[in-house]
Amino acid sequence: MFTGLLLTRADNAPPQAQVTAIDEASLPVGDVLVQVAYSTLNYKDGLAITGKAPVVRSYPMVPGIDFAGIVLESSDSRYRKGDAVILNGWGVGESHWGGLAQKARVKADWLVPMPAGMTAARAMSIGTAGYTAMLCVMALQAHGVTPEQGPVLVTGANGGVGSIAIALLARLGFEVHAATGRMNEAEHLKALGAKELVDRATLNAPGKPLQKERWAAAVDSVGSHTLANVCASLKYGGVGAACGLAQGMDLPASVAPFILRGVTLAGVDSVMAPYARRAQAWERLARELPADVVEANTETIKLADAPAVAAKLLQGQVRGRVLVDVNA
Structure with missing residues (x-):
């Protein structure tokens, strides 16, 4: 069991967001199981959590279009247990359970390795x-x-x-x-x-x-x-x-x-961008964006705070980036 933010919806009613215990067996099919360290809130996450737009394709759904963490299990030779990884896009948090939970199972093709010198917290502050x-x-x-x-x-x-x-x-x-x-x-x-x-x-x-x-x-x-x-x-x-x-x-x-x-x-599309472009972008972010600039532009919240902050984000009341500690 692990903790995650789960969206449910009855008929055509607005989605309900609840932090709850989730059975690992409920995770969707994928090549790689990741222990998520941090996720974040993006504009699309705000739409998904509040239901302001039909972002989520099926329910129940764990929202969160990105995450950073450590590989727990992998059936793909590109990733091994202990590898640090980042995920952005690919329909995660929309049609495939996403990053606002302590665990995620995804396709290996969707991941990129964590660049040297980058931490999970810094990656998701970006x-x-x-x-x-x-x-x-x-x-x-x-x-x-x-x-x-x-x-x-x-x-x-x-x-x-x-x-x-x-x-x-x-x-x-x-x-x-x-x-x-x-x-x-x-x-x-x-x-x-x-x-x-x-x-x-x-x-x-x-x-x-x-x-x-x-x-x-x-x-x-x-x-x-x-x-x-x-x-x-x-x-x-x-x-x-x-x-x-x-x-x-x-x-x-x-x-x-x-x-x-x-x-x-x-x-510019970030959801389906090819691997080479993704990897280049993250390598450049690691080199060109100073850690102190990232930290000064970031607010850190707990998983339970995500629904309230998502609503504020859509109202233009959030400055910069929101880092979600899914283990807090």
């Missing part, structure tokens, strides 16, 4: 949000974006993706502008590396198809009108990395930025 931020940075660099081309905008700056993106970009020498609805968090965002703050109210309503050229690139986790306005405000040849939909999954934009300014919109 979590899927931070890993996604690194994928966005990699996408910008793959399209040739350099600091000399001008400032980079990060939307949703106080969120998990945004906060880590600011820290990563600033340490690569970029001038980072941070778009947020919480201007009172200026001190925190500037400590992460932001040079200028942008009120999100200037981006989240319908705007002109082409606007003043302001940014060489952008990392957007918001979508909808915000992303449309970002694209309209990119410099000639600018690149936007889109990875989220906090405002909405629509894109009420025009083709003008793309055909008149040569703007590129690069989609």
